[in-house]
Amino acid sequence: MQTRVKLWPMNAELGLRERKKLERRAAIESAALDLFEEHGFDSTTTEQIAARADIAPRTFFLYFPTKEDVVLADYAQRLDRIVEELGSRPADESPWDALRASLLVVASDYEHERSALIRRFSIMTTNPSVFARSLALQAGWEDTLSAVIAERIGSGHDDGGITARLLASAALAAMRSAIQHWVISGHHEALPDLLTSCFDQLAHGLAEVR
Template identity: 60%
Template sequence: MAEPTGLRERNKHERRRRLEDVALDLFERDGFDKTTIELIAAEAGLAPRTFFSYFATKDDLVLGDYSERLDRILTELDEHPEEEPAWDALRASFAAVASDYESEEHRIRRRFTIMANSPSVIARSLHLQAGWEQTLAERLAARSGTGVDDPTPRLLAAMALAIMRVSLQHWLITPNAPALPELVQHGFAQLASGLTPP
């Protein structure tokens, strides 16, 4: 009998999570560059080829569920009426996704530390962020009906992503920092009111 779709997806998610946990442990113990995909798979009790059913690269183990986070932002954005100002819709969407990060704080801290010491992961992260910016700009352009020659959607996307990145970094490295959604909301408010230099 075939495995029900819900159970299959749950099992796949658990195997993916197991690979992440094993990899993060190994990266912390041995260093990112010295840890091979073969070792990660062996420690997780999987064949190396199975690894690629879950992750495209070793870097993606550190970066986590990047595509899922983007999907979540787009879903949140789509729930806002097109008449709502784009900046307000972005602020609410990013703050909602920031709440998701808080439930994963320990794992995100581990990823952040590993990424900070790995140039290849930083490069992969920047590449993915550029893709996010493009996708988000296209969605904003579609919402507003602007043409491809209008730079406004891309500018809005770039600013929103910068706010999220800076807020996340501040939240991770600052003792007793405010909640991440609060930092994100504050970042959007600062830019909306005209950011003044310190």
């Protein structure tokens, strides 16, 4: 199945050279995802991906360090999107509400890119090396968001950053749970609605669940 993957930077004026780079990156992603689905992740080589994308084998590594990173190619942009949204939230808004609003924006992005997300998720969950790489990247998300939230909280919580990290990790856990349920259940509910439900449950506390 021939597909196209497009993930352009948000709110950016792109020159011709940058557009060409993004188009080539998208072509590599599309070629890789198609081949992973056709032949399996482990059986697909970077040389095969390069041939399908009509590039030299060495060019692949100018864009992606590993095959795993092709599957998870949108992670960096998603994190940038969350950080951007957090930076735009009102200063007097609570960190939890700011995280909630920012992640709901990304959930809406995912909703509009449903087919691509489902393809990536399917490959990730059925290949241990991709799943392990995703966990490493998610840990990076937690580090970044913890730092952003710590700065937002300021010196009022001199607890070594544990409050900021707890907020970030809980918010990301809500996001992961919502996405997993959304994909596994056949995405009958809107992802933003599922994420809202997850945030509500965390906000009200899970201790009373029996």
